[in-house]
Amino acid sequence: MKSVQELVNLKKINLLDFDRKGLEAFFVKLGEKSFRATQLLKWIYQEGITDFILMSNFSKALRAYLTEHCCIVAPEIVVEKKAADGVYKWVVQTQCGNRVETVFIPEEGRGTLCVSSQIGCALACTFCSTAQQGFNRNLTTAEIIGQLYMAQHRLGRETKVTNVVMMGMGEPLLNFDNVVAAVNLMMDDFAYGLSKRRVTISTSGVVPAMYRLNELCDASLAVSLHAVTDELRNELVPINKKYPLQELMAVCRENAKLAPRRTVTFEYVMLDGINDSNEDALGLLQLLKTVPAKINLIPFNPFPNSSYRCSSNNRIHAFKTLLNDGGIVTTVRKTRGDDIDAACGQLVGQVNDKSRRHLKLATQSSE
Numbered sequence: 114m115k116s117v118q119e120l121v122n123l124k125k126i127n128l129l130d131f132d133r134k135g136l137e138a139f140f141v142k143l144g145e146k147s148f149r150a151t152q153l154l155k156w157i158y159q160e161g162i163t164d165f166i167l168m169s170n171f172s173k174a175l176r177a178y179l180t181e182h183c184c185i186v187a188p189e190i191v192v193e194k195k196a197a198d199g200v201y202k203w204v205v206q207t208q209c210g211n212r213v214e215t216v217f218i219p220e221e222g223r224g225t226l227c228v229s230s231q232i233g234c235a236l237a238c239t240f241c242s243t244a245q246q247g248f249n250r251n252l253t254t255a256e257i258i259g260q261l262y263m264a265q266h267r268l269g270r271e272t273k274v275t276n277v278v279m280m281g282m283g284e285p286l287l288n289f290d291n292v293v294a295a296v297n298l299m300m301d302d303f304a305y306g307l308s309k310r311r312v313t314i315s316t317s318g319v320v321p322a323m324y325r326l327n328e329l330c331d332a333s334l335a336v337s338l339h340a341v342t343d344e345l346r347n348e349l350v351p352i353n354k355k356y357p358l359q360e361l362m363a364v365c366r367e368n369a370k371l372a373p374r375r376t377v378t379f380e381y382v383m384l385d386g387i388n389d390s391n392e393d394a395l396g397l398l399q400l401l402k403t404v405p406a407k408i409n410l411i412p413f414n415p416f417p418n419s420s421y422r423c424s425s426n427n428r429i430h431a432f433k434t435l436l437n438d439g440g441i442v443t444t445v446r447k448t449r450g451d452d453i454d455a456a457c458g459q460l461v462g463q464v465n466d467k468s469r470r471h472l473k474l475a476t477q478s479s480e
């Protein structure tokens with residue numbers, strides 16, 4: 114396989130950039146039948162064949178055309194780390210020297226891949242280290258689905274990725290089209306065929322995009338809530354200033370009506386002395402009274418220069434008990450891969466920041 118940069122230089126069309134609909138349109142444009150799309154998906158995602166010459170159900174002329182004008186390129190792994198608990202972190206190279214991170218979390222009976230959607234993140238959640246990196250650009254569909262493609266190749270046939278969570282670097286719903294196309298491929302029977310329940314998009318609460326998602330994509334949804342008052346959420350998840358809690362709850366209610374979701378999962382990071390009191394737990398029960406919800410408490414994972422601390426185990430347990438007693442199924446996310454900085458909120462990659470956030474942060478801290 115040629116390197117990413119070589120292919121960019123050749124300006125070939127990367128066919129990992131298209132979901133089934135996109136490929137159908139592509140083949141029809143070439144004067145081919147649309148079913149070529151499903152044939153191609155099977156070659157790429159099920160057979161692992163990327164050499165067009167080997168695609169034996171295509172005519173010679175089509176194979177030659179695809180070889181000349183197209184390519185199938187996933188991002189390349191440049192660093193691999195394996196944690197004591199079996200978690201893998203892969204640093205993958207995208208075009209223009211940026212790097213993003215992908216994490217594989219093996220568990221009894223399943224394997225979850227945590228996929229990045231952007232190079233850095235344009236949002237400024239104060240407890241997340243990706244946010245401190247600034248933002249470069251959206252990942253392409255090829256770079257998103259390519260993370261699953263390269264992970265599955267690296268893991269081999271024995272270890273299957275059974276679940277995908279869009280919880281790596283970036284805000285998936287601010288890269289809507291590319292994320293939806295990649296998620297479609299994850300769920301397409303001719304590609305990875307993962308069930309809707311096993312593919313989760315996590316969002317900080319981009320309300321208009323959440324309405325669009327309701328119409329266009331039936332993957333599962335997780336919402337990063339983290340606070341029960343606008344005042345605190347404005348600080349922790351600043352996009353709340355644009356889309357406050359009431360609007361967020363309204364779209365979540367709509368979302369939960371759609372099968373297969375029926376419930377929305379709310380993520381809630383446990384920050385010592387910030388959002389972890391009994392009062393917060395009762396506020397959470399109140400806020401979610403009209404939304405069919407599950408709650409996933411995430412112990413805060415520290416990173417360099419972060420000013421927060423994780424709530425104690427006792428506090429997390431008491432918080433969880435209050436929520437469960439109040440009638441909302443609540444789980445605590447196991448911290449995995451933290452010895453290699455692969456845990457939630459610890460992914461940083463290498464981001465050539467175009468938002469100049471680090472300059473702003475440097476100025477703020479010297480004021």
Ligand code: SAH
Pocket residue numbers: 238240241242279280281283284285315316317318335336337338380381382411412413414415416457458459
């Ligand atoms: N932008 C998306 C995906 C981000 S990461 C979103 O906001 O949902 C997935 C989860 O990890 C989010 O709930 C995020 O708030 C949480 N997270 C971020 N930083 C964290 C940290 N340092 N410790 C624990 N969880 C964190």
